[in-house]
Amino acid sequence: MHKAAPKLQLCGIRKSYWEQWGHLATLDGIDLYANEGEFVSLVGPSGCGKSTLFNIICGLVPTDEGTVLLDGQDVGGKIGLFGYMPQQDLLLPWRTLLDNVILGPEIRGEDLTQARRQARELLPLFGLEGFERNYPATLSGGMRQRAALLRTFLGRREVLLLDEPFGALDALTRRQMQSWLLQVWHRFRQTILFVTHDVEEAIFLSDRVYVLSERPARVQLELSVPLSRPRQRQQVTGPAFVELKQQLLAALL
Ligand SMILES: Nc1ncnc2c1ncn2[C@@H]1O[C@H](COP(=O)(O)OP(=O)(O)O)[C@@H](O)[C@H]1O
Numbered sequence: 043m044h045k046a047a048p049k050l051q052l053c054g055i056r057k058s059y060w061e062q063w064g065h066l067a068t069l070d071g072i073d074l075y076a077n078e079g080e081f082v083s084l085v086g087p088s089g090c091g092k093s094t095l096f097n098i099i100c101g102l103v104p105t106d107e108g109t110v111l112l113d114g115q116d117v118g119g120k121i122g123l124f125g126y127m128p129q130q131d132l133l134l135p136w137r138t139l140l141d142n143v144i145l146g147p148e149i150r151g152e153d154l155t156q157a158r159r160q161a162r163e164l165l166p167l168f169g170l171e172g173f174e175r176n177y178p179a180t181l182s183g184g185m186r187q188r189a190a191l192l193r194t195f196l197g198r199r200e201v202l203l204l205d206e207p208f209g210a211l212d213a214l215t216r217r218q219m220q221s222w223l224l225q226v227w228h229r230f231r232q233t234i235l236f237v238t239h240d241v242e243e244a245i246f247l248s249d250r251v252y253v254l255s256e257r258p259a260r261v262q263l264e265l266s267v268p269l270s271r272p273r274q275r276q277q278v279t280g281p282a283f284v285e286l287k288q289q290l291l292a293a294l295l
């Protein structure tokens with residue numbers, strides 16, 4: 043039987059940056075894939091090239107070698123195909139929450155009345171109801187991240203790239219956001235590629251996890267997460283989870 047191509051596939055991605063003092067090898071031949079509707083995490087040491095990889099996937103940074111395939115088509119260098127939430131939350135401080143959330147449609151010149159209506163419909167799911175006129179400075183860290191995520195989900199792209207979306211949050215908020223993100227994902231069912239440096243977060247959320255090495259990054263380990271869904275917080279202390287965590291940590295350290 044014909045097996046469907048992965049939704050997203052990276053083949054042999056290499057990248058070096060040229061800097062004043064020379065040549066900085068960053069990605070050393072990355073091969074990975076995500077199937078349709080799969081939640082895949084990338085874990086790796088700080089500075090190994092995870093954000094660079096995301097910038098390459100969405101065409102913001104050119105590769106030296108390798109290909110990016112979306113539904114089997116080479117999309118290298120093309121922009122606008124992926125829903126991308128960069129590592130720093132990029133809410134504009136002078137815009138209200140709602141105006142931040144509809145920035146994408148506004149830039150693309152789409153119907154703003156419809157964009158606002160769609161955004162308002164989703165405010166409760168994103169825990170932002172009643173805050174649409176607030177400016178980012180008056181929102182909590184968790185709310186700002188949910189607003190940035192709402193903007194990403196509203197783009198309605200089939201593949202989302204989320205770069206450490208919870209990295210700056212305190213531990214409790216982070217856990218709440220993880221469970222919440224899974225609920226949202228169960229509803230929309232996009233393919234998600236998720237960067238984190240938190241091994242537990244990667245296991246809790248994902249169907250598969252890739253561990254990247256120190257820079258120049260290679261894939262050190264690919265691990266399936268055979269835990270049942272919907273995921274429950276109690277699973278974190280179970281033997282299957284602990285075993286997966288040990289395998290990931292061993293590959294990282
Ligand atoms: N535009 C750039 N020019 C030169 N070096 C860069 C650039 N962007 C990132 N780097 C370097 O590439 C390496 C990987 O960075 P990055 O992709 O941000 O890693 P990560 O997201 O895994 O922390 C780092 O050493 C960083 O300093």
Ligand SMILES: [Mg+2]
Binds near residue numbers: 205
């Ligand atoms: Mg990064």
